Structure formats: structure tokens, C-alpha cells
Amino acid sequence: MPSRETVEAFVAMVESNQHDQAIAQFYAEDATMQENLNAPPRQGRDTLVAHERAVLARAKTVETECVRPVLIDGDTVVIxxxxxxxxxxxxxxxxxxxxxxxxxxxKVWRERFYYDPAQMKVEA
Structure with a gap:
């Protein structure tokens, strides 16, 4: 079970746009990430870091905001x-x-993102 301090350190790193470093530091070696209900999830911390770096390489700028509160209940965290x-x-x-x-x-072991896929459309 993560401490609130650990989760807050993770959030701070992501909010400072160190997304790839946050994965490297806070995810288990055998971690998985899944987008919505898409299958299969990406597997392995090294794969997750590489995927994040590929996304960041395409970006000119990224702004990241955590909308609080962060929900923590035992081993479950929702951000x-x-x-x-x-x-x-x-x-x-x-x-x-x-x-x-x-x-x-x-360490984060399993993660699934929930979002409206319509957000993936390019904005004018």
C-alpha cells in the first residue's frame, strides 16, 4: 500500500512533466498500462517508459494538471x-x-486510463 507521501511525490513528478521519469521511478518492473478497455495492455516498465518517451517526443509543449483530491484506498489510487x-x-x-x-x-503495478476517445481528435 502506498503512503500518501509516495503518491504525492508521484503526482508532483507528473505535474512537472517528467512523465517518463515518473514511470521509471514509481512503476513496478512488471507493471501494465491499459487505455480504456483496449486490449491488450502495454506490459513492462521499460515498454511503458519507451511509449511515454515516444509521445513526449512528438510534443512541443505539455501542461499537466492533477484535479484534486487524489483518492487513495489501500492499494487502489484514482487520479x-x-x-x-x-x-x-x-x-x-x-x-x-x-x-x-x-x-x-x-510501486504502480496495474493502471487503466478512462477517458472519452473523442478527445483524441485534433483541436483547431
């Missing part, structure tokens, strides 16, 4: 995120999602 991306091609996206996490100790 409401808002991401604002401006990509190098000039396109923009605002993505609002809930991250449902299962932690093992002080």
Missing part, C-alpha cells in the same frame, strides 16, 4: 488528470482522464 498537448505539427489536444491504479507497496 483525475488534465493534459494539454501542443504537438510539433501544430495540432493541439486536451485530454481529461481518470487513472485507476493498483499499487504493490510503493
Amino acid at each position: 483525475h488528470w488534465i493534459f494539454r498537448f501542443e504537438f510539433k505539427d501544430g495540432s493541439k489536444r486536451r485530454i481529461e482522464e481518470l487513472a485507476h491504479q493498483t499499487w504493490k507497496g510503493d
Whole structure:
């Protein structure tokens, strides 16, 4: 079960747009991430870090906001995120999602994101 301090340190790192470093530091080696109900989930911390770095490489700017409160109940953590991306091609996206996490100790073990897929459309 993660401490509130550990979860807050994770949130602070993500809010400072160190998304890939947050995964490297706070995710278990055998962690998985799943987008909505899409299958199969991405597996393994190294794969998760590589995927995040690929997304960040396409972005010109990223703004990350945690909408509080962060919900913690035992090994379950739910975080409401808002991401604002401006990509190098000039396109923009605002993505609002809930991250449902299962932690093992002080590491994220399973994570599923819930969001409206219509948000993936490019904004004018």
C-alpha cells in the first residue's frame, strides 16, 4: 500500500512533466498500462517508459494538471488528470482522464486510463 507521501511525490513528478521519469521511478518492473478497455495492455516498465518517451517526443509543449483530491484506498489510487498537448505539427489536444491504479507497496503495478476517445481528435 502506498503512503500518501509516495503518491504525492508521484503526482508532483507528473505535474512537472517528467512523465517518463515518473514511470521509471514509481512503476513496478512488471507493471501494465491499459487505455480504456483496449486490449491488450502495454506490459513492462521499460515498454511503458519507451511509449511515454515516444509521445513526449512528438510534443512541443505539455501542461499537466492533477484535479484534486487524489483518492487513495489501500492499494487502489484514482487520479483525475488534465493534459494539454501542443504537438510539433501544430495540432493541439486536451485530454481529461481518470487513472485507476493498483499499487504493490510503493510501486504502480496495474493502471487503466478512462477517458472519452473523442478527445483524441485534433483541436483547431
